Amino acid sequence: MTSTATTDDLGLRDRNNRERRDALIAAAYALFAERGFAASSMDDIAARAGLSRRTAFRYFASKDDLVFPEQAARQAQFEALLVPREGESAFETVRRACLALGRHYQDDRERQLAQFRVIQSEPWLVGRELAIDRALEAAIEHAFMAAERETPRARRRARVRASAITGALRATVREWLEGGASTDLVRLGRETFAELEAGFAG
């Protein structure tokens, strides 16, 4: 290496990797917007990104994965946020992590909307999304359990709470997206948590 160290911490290879990945995502979403998910073949997507079909499949194992490109990263990020802080109850930890995630959604508004449209258009993508939500739910359950001793009763309670929270938040995000993502998602989330805190029976 001579003196190419300007802003590149990551080599040319990694940079290209990222660029092509991004190109694929951009191409995919452009085509989805133009003609819909079903009518956009991997051939087209790859071509628009300037890659071969075969190579495109090396970046994304399936066409579906192209719809949820940052799923793994989001999940990891969320789990990192679920680490409890000093003097925080489990519920507070979960709320903080969820609201932070909500903030990210808000910052990613445009793509979230596009993603929402795509997902609504193909029923089985709804299933994929639910599976993703399910992973978040599992993480939340885990966070609740971290605070308690492992008993069947405690586990069930943690599960019910995690499921209720996930369900309520799913509804909240849906409301937000259906309204064009024009309101404040974090505020909506706060309200939802307030409702949950206020109680279930009534």
Next chain:
Amino acid sequence: MTSTATTDDLGLRDRNNRERRDALIAAAYALFAERGFAASSMDDIAARAGLSRRTAFRYFASKDDLVFPEQAARQAQFEALLVPREGESAFETVRRACLALGRHYQDDRERQLAQFRVIQSEPWLVGRELAIDRALEAAIEHAFMAAERETPRARRRARVRASAITGALRATVREWLEGGASTDLVRLGRETFAELEAGFAG
């Protein structure tokens, strides 16, 4: 028609329809058990059922549908059960319907176990199953809303409850299946509802 009226309320055509449908399901599950879902092609399944590939696809629009053959019927049945009875609270209606559904699962023990194994083997089938659960959830939410006036607050509460119940029951069924479906699912369900009734905060 001469005198073939023995037990046939439905004509030969419908009878054959049902037979072939059943043959396909049986063939599919036999092959899934033998070699797994992925390794069982529609060609094989159709052949074992004594049908052509093309015809098999007329009975089941996709290979996935073959995994959840009675989904539509179950959903309809469940919704029928969700009609409130005299002097019953919404919660009671929901519990009754869910427990009845649980009883059906129990009577269908063998297939439920097989289905569970297949679903666990292919991640995206989990998504499909979740989507099915989601339909049940929507029905439950609807049942809760039927008892109240339509306000955003009421809807959110109904949604949270429906989601919590669905989540808790999913966990319950999972527990049951993981234990080989050898225990009493209805009893487990009753316990889960008791927990839910007892309260959320604590």
Next chain:
DNA sequence: AGCAAAATGGCACTCGGTGTCAAAAAGAAT
């Protein structure tokens, strides 16, 4: 420049899913 490792892309193949259409089976009518 030169070399090893990794990424690329072309090819051929499998499998899920669909449109089309001629042949076969079912039901109705005589």
Next chain:
DNA sequence: ATTCTTTTTGACACCGAGTGCCATTTTGCT
């Protein structure tokens, strides 16, 4: 039983997703 109509069937051809294979190119390093 025979004919006529309506469904159902199954063969064929086709598309797109996804994969294994391998020759070629690109990249990182010396």
